[in-house]
Structure formats: structure tokens, C-alpha cells
Amino acid sequence: MKCVKVPKKKAESVKKKLIESNNFNFEYIPLVENDYVYFPIKFKTDLPVVEKEFKKIEKKPTSLKEVLKNKVPEDLIPKGFEVVGDIAIIEIPEEIKNYESLIGKTLLSLHKNIKVVAKKASHYEGQFRTRKLKIIAGENRKETIHKxxxxxxxxxxxxxxxxxxxSTERRRIIDLIQPNEIIxxxxxxxxxxxxTIAKNTQAKEIIxxxxxxxxxxxxxxNLKLNKVKNVKLYNGDVNEVVPxxxxxxxxxxxxxxxxxxxFLPLALEVSHTGTIIHMYDFLHEKDIPDKVIEKVKNVIPKAKILNIVKCGQYSPGKFRVCIDFSV
Ligand SMILES: C[S@@+](CC[C@H](N)C(=O)[O-])C[C@H]1O[C@@H](n2cnc3c(N)ncnc32)[C@H](O)[C@@H]1O
Known part of the structure; x- marks a missing residue:
């Protein structure tokens, strides 16, 4: 392979020039022999050129698909996963459940920040909107700290x-908050x-x-962990606590x-003229924005719609939407 032979002393400046002229071949490892450095090049140059053998730089795989493509049916390899703190939460199709331990271990080896891999073992369900998780690799724990x-x-x-x-939606909300608000x-x-509101805004009080x-x-x-003082929390049903x-x-x-x-009637009960409400909903693409406007107007006809934003996909064709309105 063609390369330039450079005395060690001049190596840095020649390397810089080769990179600037897009003639540095990053696919191979430069050689050092005696007092000379050999840089592989891509095309002709005015510098002295010689022939040498170089080792190719091995590209490390970065995705499950790259590592597992010959071991697990390729079209079923999970494309993504969620990360909560140092726990990766992944959906594994039933057809490849025998490979779950391999998938978990592969994720651990690809991402050093992940210490636990858990698979989704149910959908979100019940009043608490929780889902079962099964640990398939890593440490045996389900508690973590998310930043x-x-x-x-x-x-x-x-x-x-x-x-x-x-988190992006929470960022959007904090950017709307004015000093001294009671939320x-x-x-x-x-x-x-x-x-997030207490840490990043000048809201007066958050309940x-x-x-x-x-x-x-x-x-x-978490209040203690984040040293926030203006948040008061209640454990109970909003219908009983809020009034x-x-x-x-x-x-x-x-x-x-x-x-x-x-819960809109309850929200209205504790609003004053000008209160801003952010209500979340799941909607099919075709129903955005009419259906959510209708839901609000049915209960609060005088509501002034301020904004409607899509803040994530819930399932194919269905989105999480936030409607911002004032009363
Ligand atoms: C979709 S989660 C949102 C949790 C949190 N705001 C977040 O963004 O991570 C909805 C939460 O509402 C709680 N919940 C459901 N019904 C409730 C009620 N009537 N009163 C108080 N909380 C309720 C559930 O336990 C669950 O934690």
C-alpha cells in the first residue's frame, strides 16, 4: 500500500497536512520503524512515497444487529431500547425468547454505562400504569437513579x-413557567x-x-436527593386530595x-381566570388535534387553546399529545 515516509520529528506536521488535504487514510494503522513514521495515503502526493503493508483498523460493532446478525434471526433483533438510569429496558419478540440471555449480555458488552438489562414482561397496566420487568442480564436489581x-x-x-x-416535554413545560407561579x-x-420545575424555574410552590x-x-x-424545598407531595387520589x-x-x-x-372538572374547580392547564392524551394521527380540543371544550367551553404538541409516539400511528389551554 502507498504511504509517505516521514522522519519522526516531522510526523505531526505532515500528518496535519495530509488530513487537511483529505489524503490521510484513516482505515489503516500508521507504522513506526526506526526513526521514521509511515502514513498510509489515499492518492498521489508530492511527498516521498514508498510501499508498505499496513494493518486495517478494526471497527468495533456498536449495535445488537451488527453483533448478533449471524446468531439470531436478523429481522427480529430489537432495534432499540429504553434506558432508565443504568437499566436498559428492551422488548424481545416471543419468537426469539430463547436468545434473551445472549441479547442481554451483548447489550452489557456494547454499553459500559448499562449495568442491568430487563425485558418488558407486560404492557403498562392498571391504575398505577406500571409494567412487569424480567431481568435477563447484569446485576440483580431494579432500582436505579436516572439523570x-x-x-x-x-x-x-x-x-x-x-x-x-x-424529558424533552418536561423541558418544554419548564420553559413556559413564570416566576412565582403556584403549580x-x-x-x-x-x-x-x-x-424538574423546582430545580429549573422560579415557581413559588409546586404541589x-x-x-x-x-x-x-x-x-x-427525590426531593431530598435534589435538595428542593418548594415542593409538597401528597399520596392519594387526586379526587380526594385536591379539593x-x-x-x-x-x-x-x-x-x-x-x-x-x-379529571377536567376537578382541574377547573381549582383554577382561576387565566390558569393554564396542560392535559395529555393518546391520539391517532387522524384525530390530532380535533379530538383533544373536543374533549376539553366539552367540559370547559370557554377554554382558550394555546398550543397542541405531539410529544412522542405511543404505538404505531398513535401519539402522546399535550394540549395547553387557559381557562
Ligand atoms: C402516566 S403516569 C405519570 C407519572 C409522572 N407524572 C411521570 O411523568 O413520570 C400516571 C400516574 O398517575 C397515577 N394516578 C393514576 N390515577 C391517579 C389518581 N386518581 N390520583 C392520583 N394519581 C393517580 C399513577 O399511579 C401514575 O403514577
């Missing part, structure tokens, strides 16, 4: 709902919305209400897409 938007959230992704995919987060889970005792326990722990708060809110978040509209 996003300047906050740390401790949680067990099996006993508590949490989606790292919503209600219905369905607060392990605390991602209240804590979170969550019915799942385990999620509430983590949320309380007893005796408060009106400047902003209300309703992150329970499956049934949030059922």
Missing part, C-alpha cells in the same frame, strides 16, 4: 411509572415534573399528588394520557 434536566430521580421502573422519553402536578409519579405509594415514597426521597388543598393554581399539569379528561 435528566439537571435532576436525579431514584426509582424502580417496575413498581413506578417513569418514561425517560418525556399543581396531578399524577406526579416519582416526581419528574415537580422536581404533586400521586396514588401509587411506592412512586410517592421515591418522590419524597382539600383549598388552593387555586396558576398552572395545572395532567400527565395521565389514558383518562386525564375525566
Amino acid at each position: 435528566e434536566n439537571n435532576v436525579r430521580l431514584k426509582l424502580n421502573p417496575e413498581t413506578c411509572y417513569f418514561s425517560p422519553r418525556l 399543581l402536578v396531578m399524577f406526579s409519579g416519582v416526581g419528574p415534573y415537580p422536581i 404533586g399528588v400521586e396514588i401509587n405509594p411506592d412512586a410517592h415514597k421515591y418522590a419524597e426521597e 382539600k388543598l383549598n388552593k387555586k393554581f396558576d398552572r395545572i399539569l395532567m400527565p395521565l394520557p389514558k383518562t386525564a379528561e375525566e
